[in-house]
Amino acid sequence: ITRRHTSPHSDAYARLERDVRRWARRERWVRSVSWGVRALWLGTGAGCALAAIGRLRPWLLPEQIAEATAALTLGLLLSALVTAWGWPPRDTLSRARRFDRLFGLSERVSTALELLQSGALPPLLGARQLEDAQRAAERVDVRARLPLRVHKAELAALLGLGALLAALLLLPNPQADALRARQAWEQTLSAQVAALEAQIEAIEAAEAQQALTEPLQQAADTLTQEGITPQEAVAALTEAQQALQALSDGMPPSAQQAYQEAAQALAGTEAGLPLAQALQQADLGATADALDTLATEAGEGALSEAERQQLADGLETAADALEADNPALAQQFRQAAQALREGDPNAAQQALHEAATLAAQQDAALQQSELAQQAQAAAQTLQASTQALTQAEQSSASAQQAANAQPQAATSGAQAGEASAGGSQGASSGAGGEQPSSAAQAESGGAGENAAGGAPQAGTGAGGDGQEGTTLSEVSAGEGVNAPSAAEGDIQSYTSQNPSTALGGESNQTMTLDVESESSPDNADQTVIVAPSAEGAEAALGYGEVLRRYREAVNAALENGRIPLDQRDVIHDYFTSLNQQP
DSSP states (O other), rough: OOOOSSSTTTHHHHHHHHHHHHHHHHHHHHHHHHHHHHHHHHHHHHHHHHHHHHHHSSOOHHHHHHHHHHHHHHHHHHHHHHHHHHHHHHOOHHHHHHHHHHHHHHHHHHHHHHHHHHTTTOOHHHHHHHHHHHHHHHHHHHHHHHHHOOOOOHHHHHHHHHHHHHHHHHHHHHHHHHHHHHHHHHEEEEHHHHHHHHHHHHOSSSHHHHHHHHHHHHHHHTTSSSOOHHHHHHHHHHHHHHHHHTTTTOHHHHHHHHHHHHHHHHHOSSSSHHHHHHHHOOOOHHHHHHHHHHHHHHHHOSSSSSHHHHHHHHHHHHHHHHHHTOOHHHHHHHHHHHHHHHHHHHHHHHHHHHHHHHHHHHHHHHHHHHHHHHHHHHHHHHHHHHHHHHHHHHHHHHHHHHHHHHHHHHHHHHHHHHHHHHHHHHHIIIITTTHHHHHHHHHTTSSSSTTTOOOOOEOSSSTTOOOEEEEHHHTTTTTTOOOOOTTTTTOOOOOHHHHHHHHOOOOSSSSOOOEOOOOOOOGGGOOOOEEEEEESSSSEEEHHHHHHHHHHHHHHHHTTTTTTTGGHHHHHHHHHHHHHOO
16 A cells, blocks of 8 residues: 655655556556557467368358457457556556566665655665666656567568458358358248248138148148258158148048048949049049040940949949038939939939039039138148249259369369379270279169169169169179179179069079059059069069059158159159059
């Protein structure tokens, strides 16, 4: 604690104290400049490190790196200034002792201040000592002793780091483009989730509200999952769109079962098979067309007595199935059945025509129903969402490809230099020595199946780029596939590593496949593929079982994102058509 004196030497004490404070203030400024420059180049160096990482992988945008660098640099600078001006806290006497050592004053100022504070200043010696301390303090050139200067090395480091940071931030960065595209895709994904939620709120159909909102809610839940891939998002939207398109004809889900039961009643009749197929799909438009065709056949007498009785029984059973959901159409079915039993073709034709007219009217009414309109609107929303996500993903993939090509350019250049240094050896290998063997193709690429056609192909998987695949039929027929050996370059025949044993027979035996099926679309599981076995007997494999296996494989591929986005609808339509085969 500094004590103020009212003695004759109090003015001298105040002058010495003022000199010490001035020196301390100068020292803080010097420390502020020195530490401030170091804080600047530390922050700039950290910014360069962030920018360098941002060029190796999509991490931060240039503007985000600039903001982070500015915030970090400002924080370091403020910390340096606060430390320079607030630490270490010292009293006047402690500072005087420090400056005596720093300026070479031989403890003159600190001794004078200590004597003045204690009040034990000798009369004669004390006065001389005080005068000597004052003269020594006045001779101190504090600007020369404590210059405000920056070391050249630190300034050069700051300028160099600043230039490097500017170059890293301003030069084109493919990683930044990839990150922007990824962020755009995420924003698009969020926008589509909001659109789905808005569509859910807009649905007000009380009867089929759950049937309409359930696919939308499932798609929204999938899109909000953490780490969802673009393929998974598009697959979820496509699945929901297909579910809503099934409702776009206005047929309530609760009524579809009744039409399918009616289809089963008519599936066993040869004349009523087209009508059964239309009823199976709960499609009243197709049902009307099938009824018109059936009415023409009944009126022209094209049906035998047995066919009329069989059709009458089927129509009667179908009418019972439709009684609760469509009593008017069920009544027409009963009238047509009665006319067929009585052998009156004109009455049967008229009843079937009236049933066709009724079905067409009902179909038109359903097309204009609130359920159909809301289902169509929701399906259009999903289609727009799918297109938006697909476009955003394509932009993101293109940007990511360009970003990946940047670090690979240096590697490619180095490999090109090594290849050119190889001389004739590189030329000879370019003539065909670099192609993988067909056995390797079959092992790496042959596992992939052609999802559209269902036939496995060698060389069409991950290892088959640029190679023409060998189909399974060629292998089973014993046709050798010539390929250069990776070791010696000689020609070898391909040997199947996993010969087919499901149907029996040797690999070089040509097998004839026969298809036997029932005449009903609902008996697809009874359809079999028959082929001779190795023991001479016949081996049979259910068509429905084969179709189920392939469908499961394709669904797994769709879920895992191995199918290109533009091929998903084609694959879906293909398997839908397989399911409808009689």
